[in-house]
Amino acid sequence: MPDTATERALILGACLALAAGLANAQMYKWVDEKGTTHYSESPPPDDAKTKVKPTKVEPKVIPPSSSSAYKEGQEKWKSQEAEFRKRQMDRGQRDRAEGEDKAKRAHECENQRSRLASLQNTARFYRDNPDGTRSYMTEAERDAAIARTRDNIKEICD
DSSP states (O other): OOOHHHHHHHHHHHHHHHHHHHHHOOEEEEEBTTSOEEEESSOOOTTOOBSSOOEEEOOOOOOOSOHHHHHHHHHHHHHHHHHHHHHHHHHHHHHHHHHHHHHHHHHHHHHHHHHHHHHHHOSSOEEEOTTSOEEEOOHHHHHHHHHHHHHHHHHHHO
16 A cells, blocks of 8 residues: 555646646637537637637636635535434444344244244143142143244244
8 A cells, every 4th residue: 555645646646637638628619600609629620611710718717715615515524424424323233233133033933943842742741830849731731832832933933
């Protein structure tokens, strides 16, 4: 990567080349016998019948009117840049939150699928009671748990 002195020299050279090109650019304007106005970089042909003597048109370079306009433009640019950066940060935070939510839903979906597989594949399903004893599910309770788990899977996974 070139250093700043080299970059400045390249930019200065490009500006000088552009200025030289503008200084040498010539425009000619003339009106033909039909009344059509022509503009070109070369003078009209000698055999062309013109109503008006061809005139050389000099391009005008208009400098900025005042430094206050420049400052206003710079302030506008800075505010637009700040708004853009804020939108980028908001979008990044929203994307991260959506990604975390998707990960949580995927984990809960896997848990529900695992529970459904356990309920369907285990003949006797039990729960531990607070007093340390086990209570086994009846067939109706097991079918109800399977139905609830399937509903949960439809809601979470789809």
